[in-house]
Amino acid sequence: MTTAEKSVAVLGLGSMGTALAAALLAAGHQVTVWNRTPGKDEGLVGRGARRAGSVAEAVTAGEVVIVCILDYADIGPLLEGQGVGRAALQGRVVVNVTNGSPEEARAMAERVTALGAAYLDGGIMAVPEIIARPEAFVLYSGSREAFEAHRELLDTFARSVYLGEDPGLAPLNDLALLSGMYGMFGGFVHAAALVRSAGGPVAEFTTALLLPWLRAMAGGLPAMAAQIDSGDYAVTGSPLAMQVSHDSIGEVSRAQGVSAELFAPLFALMRRRVADGHGSEGFAGVVELVHPR
Ligand SMILES: NC(=O)c1ccc[n+]([C@@H]2O[C@H](COP(=O)([O-])OP(=O)(O)OC[C@H]3O[C@@H](n4cnc5c(N)ncnc54)[C@H](OP(=O)(O)O)[C@@H]3O)[C@@H](O)[C@H]2O)c1
CATH class of the missing domain: 1.10.1040.10 (N-(1-d-carboxylethyl)-l-norvaline Dehydrogenase; domain 2)
Incomplete structure (x- = not known):
């Protein structure tokens, strides 16, 4: 790895998660991917992504963990499931770009922080087709320290816009x-x-x-x-x-x-x-x- 390259886990390989993982791979990062239903990672693995057999395996492979699934309600069980929790998340940064409400974002920030990780909530202002193109931007709120430490990485998806420490600002x-x-x-x-x-x-x-x-x-x-x-x-x-x-x-x-x-x-x-x-x-x-x- 060069100094700019980072290890990143992507949880959720729907159309948006796949586009985010592809952008990270294209930028030269080490990407580990996990999806609930097997078989959606073939293209990404062909481009150099590592396949994780479980959420725990993916999370422990990434200093940054991107979560991009359909419903906010399913994230907690995912991050607190078998082999994950504090043991796996301690010291990592969770970037959750699943669409939700400000209240859900604040609750998730508390939950993730209690598990020892820093938290950023993201609002993707793009469709998958324009990820990594100049017109795309992503709103972030939550840990300023985490945003500043990983801004370059986040910029591979789209222009990153940081709105403040309140995690609810990005979804609002x-x-x-x-x-x-x-x-x-x-x-x-x-x-x-x-x-x-x-x-x-x-x-x-x-x-x-x-x-x-x-x-x-x-x-x-x-x-x-x-x-x-x-x-x-x-x-x-x-x-x-x-x-x-x-x-x-x-x-x-x-x-x-x-x-x-x-x-x-x-x-x-x-x-x-x-x-x-x-x-x-x-x-x-x-x-x-x-x-x-
Ligand atoms: N697509 C867009 O244009 C767009 C734009 C901005 C923001 N977003 C946001 O990005 C997020 C993902 O959207 P998408 O377009 O990628 O949706 P999608 O193509 O429908 O994919 C949904 C993903 O969520 C996973 N998932 C659903 N329920 C799950 C559960 N209980 N546990 C684990 N994984 C679960 C699915 O896994 P399976 O494959 O196993 O079903 C799949 O990987 C959403 O919050 C959406 O609002 C999307």
Whole structure:
């Protein structure tokens, strides 16, 4: 091993665990892999990974233990099972990139720390196909010391972003980012349905019109974020009262045979904000209805 090479165990060889293990192998690390169902490691073993016959064998082969399985609830039994526990985990670093909630992450951090290992929780902002590519990033929270000691290793998956010592920060921010994504996807689906209802090609509309429009609108998010931080929602250009003066999107959608159920809840909140006396303010103030400060 060169100084940069590390011994790493990867538990869980689904599509994401396999992509992570492949990136580690490509970067020259010593990788030991384990999967509950045998047979998923053939490709990785062919590229130099070591096959572990048990969780305990994998964990004791790695100074860093990556856990990437489907459900958080199954991790505890895995790490506390036969031959694992404190004897195997003492002094190691567990990096758990299984998706879960902030509460689950905090509980797992306590559990792993009690077994003598350092803990990092990770939120992978990528699909397996873009692991090790520039657009991928992974959020981490938990032990700062562990993150700093292994940052170079973690950077082989994707750009690593450390959020703080509270283990719940990575899953919370992961879910916040997914919320933003689903808002965009919902808006896209409604827009596509409207264009299709008029017989238009959605592909051309998306590249020629929607993407430039969304890029321009996304440029306004930092200013809206600053308003949310300050609580001052004053605007000059587009007050909420103007935006909700007519339910044009809802009415035209229904006339075109497009259900307004994606858009209607948002419009209802905007109208409620105006009814509450904030019509001269901007859209960002809607946050006060979903999370009163
Ligand atoms: N795929 C993505 O795009 C993506 C993106 C970001 C984050 N993630 C997260 O990454 C994690 C893994 O996702 P994936 O896409 O790799 O899922 P996947 O392809 O469905 O694989 C699931 C893995 O979990 C293992 N597993 C399930 N239950 C287990 C148990 N009780 N004990 C031990 N192993 C168990 C499976 O083992 P068997 O082979 O034995 O069934 C398999 O290795 C999830 O938390 C997911 O949210 C995935």
